[in-house]
Amino acid sequence: HSTMTSTLRRLGEDIFKGVVTKGLQDNSFEHSVESKPKTAAFFKSxxxxLRFLSTLIVLKTVTQADLLAQAFDSLCLDLKADEGKNLFLECQAVPVVLSHLKVSSKGLLSSAIDSLLQMTVESRFLQPFLExxxxxxxxxxxxxxxRxxxxxxxxxEKLSIILQKLSKIKSNKKLFELFTVHLMLQEIQRTTHPEHAFLxxxxxxxxxxxxxxxxxxxAASANP
Incomplete structure (x- = not known):
């Protein structure tokens, strides 16, 4: 298992940095000549x-915080375009992003939520994303x-935006209850200072x- 993890991590790092490939030999001359090495760009394609899929591979396999931060920056930027939103759904990116949605990843937590927030912008991709x-x-x-x-x-505040949109889907009530999310939201509501109006x-x-x-x-004025 550790060998596989190490291999995947190296794969992710190669995809992030790009891979230098040797030039092809040209045997038409008396002495074979190699063309200059070329860098195959993936993450920076x-x-x-190609860039989007490479970004997801980096997020899935790499552990270096600085590389992950750059990957999330790239993801958020690409999600501004409809093609990026479509790829997010086609590539089933939600589980990849959710793996970084944890308190222990303080530096990445905000970036992970930001990428999900990009998908909640009103568009034809919103409903499929919520589903x-x-x-x-x-x-x-x-x-x-x-917890x-x-x-x-x-x-x-960012998480509350996503949960608010999910609460509009009636069948999600059982999921809110199953994982006691509704109880935690009630407690947050009880303890949140009124000056934090948006939340x-x-x-x-x-x-x-x-x-x-x-x-x-x-409540009536929120997301009419």
Whole structure:
């Protein structure tokens, strides 16, 4: 297992850095001549599909924080385009991103959520994305995250946007309950200072969608 992990990590690093290939020999001359070595670009390719897939491989296999940070930067940038959003769904990228959605990855946690947030922008890819996130893996990951040490306010705000959109899908109520996410959101709502209006609005709206609170002016104004 350790050998396989090491091999995959090296593969990811090669994809990140690019691979130098030797030039082909030209035997048409009396003395064979080799052309200059070329670097095969993957992660830094100008081709979006190749770059996108390479980015996901890096996120899946590499452990170096600085390389992962650059990979998330690239992912977030590519997700601004419709083609990137489509590739995100086609390549089943959600589990790859979720693997970095943990408190222990403090430096990467915000970047991981940012990439998911890019998918929540109103577009034809939003509903398919929400359906992909309507699963045990996503809610279990959120549950573990919310149970951990106190989350940064900005992380909570970003996560609340995604959960609010997921709460609009009626069948997700059982997932909120199964992983006690609804209880944690209620506790956060109870302890959040009213001055953090954006978070309060999303929490109220989410709990209202789950039938756990009466609609109020804040909830009514959130994501109409």
């Amino acid at each position: 100008s081709s979006l599909p 992909v996130c309507s699963c045990s893996l996503f809610f279990r990951t959120c549950s573990v995250l919310l 951990g040490p106190k989350l940064d306010l900005h992380i909570l 309060c609005i999303n929490l109220n709206s989410t709990l209202f969608n789950l039938g756990l609170t009466k609609c109020n002016s804040l």
